[in-house]
Amino acid sequence: MPDFIMKGFRRVPGEPMFRFNILKHNVFAIRGEEARRVFYDRQGLGFTEGYLLLFGGAKDAKDADEELPTIDDQAQLLTFNNRLGPLLRIDRIAALIPLLMSDIERNMNRWGSSGAFDPFEDISTIIFQLTVRTATCREIADSIENCKRMEKIYWNIEKGTTPATVLLPWLPSSARNRQKEATAEMYTWLDDIVKTRQTENRREEDALQDLIDLGDSTADIMRFVLRVLFAGIITTALMGTWIFIFLDQEPQWKAKVEAEIKSLLDKYAPNSRSYLSVAERLSDVPAEAWEEDMPILEDCLRETIRLILSQCFIRRVMKGDVHLAGRKITIGSYLVHLVSEVHHNPDIYPEPTRFNPGRFSEGQDKSQYHAFVGWGRHPCLGRRFAQYEIKALCAMLLSQYDYEVVNSKGVRPSPYTIIPDRNDLYLARPKGERIYISYKKKPDVLS
Numbered sequence: 001m002p003d004f005i006m007k008g009f010r011r012v013p014g015e016p017m018f019r020f021n022i023l024k025h026n027v028f029a030i031r032g033e034e035a036r037r038v039f040y041d042r043q044g045l046g047f048t049e050g051y052l053l054l055f056g057g058a059k060d061a062k063d064a065d066e067e068l069p070t071i072d073d074q075a076q077l078l079t080f081n082n083r084l085g086p087l088l089r090i091d092r093i094a095a096l097i098p099l100l101m102s103d104i105e106r107n108m109n110r111w112g113s114s115g116a117f118d119p120f121e122d123i124s125t126i127i128f129q130l131t132v133r134t135a136t137c138r139e140i141a142d143s144i145e146n147c148k149r150m151e152k153i154y155w156n157i158e159k160g161t162t163p164a165t166v167l168l169p170w171l172p173s174s175a176r177n178r179q180k181e182a183t184a185e186m187y188t189w190l191d192d193i194v195k196t197r198q199t200e201n202r203r204e205e206d207a208l209q210d211l212i213d214l215g216d217s218t219a220d221i222m223r224f225v226l227r228v229l230f231a232g233i234i235t236t237a238l239m240g241t242w243i244f245i246f247l248d249q250e251p252q253w254k255a256k257v258e259a260e261i262k263s264l265l266d267k268y269a270p271n272s273r274s275y276l277s278v279a280e281r282l283s284d285v286p287a288e289a290w291e292e293d294m295p296i297l298e299d300c301l302r303e304t305i306r307l308i309l310s311q312c313f314i315r316r317v318m319k320g321d322v323h324l325a326g327r328k329i330t331i332g333s334y335l336v337h338l339v340s341e342v343h344h345n346p347d348i349y350p351e352p353t354r355f356n357p358g359r360f361s362e363g364q365d366k367s368q369y370h371a372f373v374g375w376g377r378h379p380c381l382g383r384r385f386a387q388y389e390i391k392a393l394c395a396m397l398l399s400q401y402d403y404e405v406v407n408s409k410g411v412r413p414s415p416y417t418i419i420p421d422r423n424d425l426y427l428a429r430p431k432g433e434r435i436y437i438s439y440k441k442k443p444d445v446l447s
Contacts, residue, residue: 002310002422005029005338016325022053026333031341035324036370039337044319051314053334083214083224087134087207088385094287095205096134099141100389101279103129104396106144116406116436119244120427123393124237125151128229130389131236135228137208139193153189154229156182190225191218228382235309236386238428240393242420243304244437246355248405249415253300253357254398260296261395264289278400282392290388297391299357302365305374306343307355310422313337313373339373340422403439410438 008018008029016032030039039045086092107126111117128151133141140146160179194212196202203209211221247254269275269284315335322329329335344352348371349364359365365372397403407413418435420428 001312001336002338002340005312005336006340009341017327022334025053026330027053027336028329028333029336029338030324031338032325033369036337036342036373038322038324039313039315039335040370040373042322044317045315045322045335046318047315049316049318050334053314053316080224080227083211083216084135084228084382086210088382090287090384093134093385093388097285097287098279098283100130100133100392101283101396103133103141104393105277105279108396108400110144111439113441114439116410116438118434119241119437120429123241123244124233124427126393127237127240127389128154128233130392131229131232134385135207135232136225137193137206138204140189141206150186150189153182153186154226154233157186157226158230186225187218187222190222194218194221232382232386234426236389238308238426239301239304239386240390242308242428243300243390243394244397244403245405245418245435246304246307247300248403249418250355253296253355256296257300257394258398260294261399264293264395265399267293278396282395282399287388290391291384294391296357297394298387299360301387301390302360302372302374303355303357306349306365306372307353308420308428309343309374310338310340310420310428311425313339337373342368342371342373345371397439399442401439401441403437406436406438407433408436 008020009015009031012018016035017028017030019026019028021027030036104126107122107129111122125148129141129144129147132147132150136150140150156178160175160182190208193208197204197209197212208221211224216224247257264285265281268286268289269281273281273284275281313336317329317331317333317335319331321331322333322335342348346352348367349359404412405418413433413435417432418430419432421431422428
């Protein structure tokens with residue numbers, strides 16, 4: 001969809017919107033400061049109803065007059081947040097840090113002292129395990145193999161909804177069959193774990209135990225797990241992969257981040273203490289410090305989001321008509337905002353394709369209304385944990401390894417050839433040849 005939206009705007013230069021149809025529904029792609037103000041701030045725009053368009057569940061609005069019946073976003077969000085919120089409290093994350101660091105280190109230890117890996121696979125796998133650790137159960141999270149099995153199940157469910165299944169829901173497809181099989185496999189797996197704990201009268205300190213204690217059924221637990229994985233995997237893995245690519249392209253920023261990590265360790269985990277591993281040393285850094293003492297890495301992460309995030313946010317007009325730039329958008333219509341419309345705007349961000357984290361200290365992201373929408377209008381509860389995951393991953397890798405980005409021949413490619421495929425919403429792999437991270441373990445990594 002990103003390419004389609006950008007091509008549409010190129011056909012109407014200077015216009016704040018253009019219209020197209022999906023399954024007989026009117027859809028308006030919007031851009032510009034006034035349009036963002038309407039899109040993100042106006043009451044009566046439905047979030048859940050907007051995304052039903054992608055899954056073929058949107059209802060016809062031809063008989064609507066002043067208001068459409070809405071799905072209760074707030075009630076659904078409240079139920080979800082009541083379960084997720086306690087899992088992401090700062091004290092809960094602090095207690096998990098040693099396990100999370102150990103998960104990262106165990107995955108990296110499989111690399112050996114030197115070699116090359118596909119960041120779009122390995123980084124995603126690590127992020128997946130960290131999310132499983134936080135939001136599911138120890139029976140899965142403690143095993144890299146079990147996490148990989150769960151990852152395969154998840155992607156079969158996630159990719160089971162395709163344009164063909166939306167347009168032709170009655171037509172059998174291999175993607176939909178895999179989705180059904182994966183859904184059944186995940187349900188059976190989680191149900192077996194729940195029943196085993198009950199049979200053994202065993203409790204664990206993890207998210208699954210919290211959900212069991214709340215009286216949730218296996219179906220409720222599965223819905224929660226899938227929602228957390230959907231919210232926590234795709235964007236976080238995308239950012240966690242591309243930040244290493246961008247840091248390699250801008251050595252001065254990589255050096256700044258490495259210095260910041262060293263300063264963090266010297267302050268909270270000095271060498272005067274004896275550590276058996278980097279994971280153990282990083283575990284001594286308090287949870288609050290990851291948020292408060294890493295402003296450079298924070299800006300690098302924001303810049304990665306600005307450059308890579310290319311998704312479309314969707315809303316449906318549920319109450320009253322919307323008036324924008326002298327035009328009326330009737331009730332039942334859809335509004336689509338392409339994030340890169342603002343994030344790649346040269347009037348807001350000079351040299352918009354360049355990785356320059358310093359632009360945030362210059363206030364470029366505040367030069368227009370909603371000039372940075374990387375976290376969405378209302379950042380979710382998981383934002384803190386997503387940032388922690390990426391920061392921890394950066395700290396673990398940069399403190400142990402020297403690395404560079406190479407192509408399949410082991411040659412360092414020109415940064416100008418590493419162009420993300422913005423229509424690949426899952427990975428945004430560079431167009432053309434595959435790239436890898438070539439690494440070599442540093443001597444005296446605990447020094």
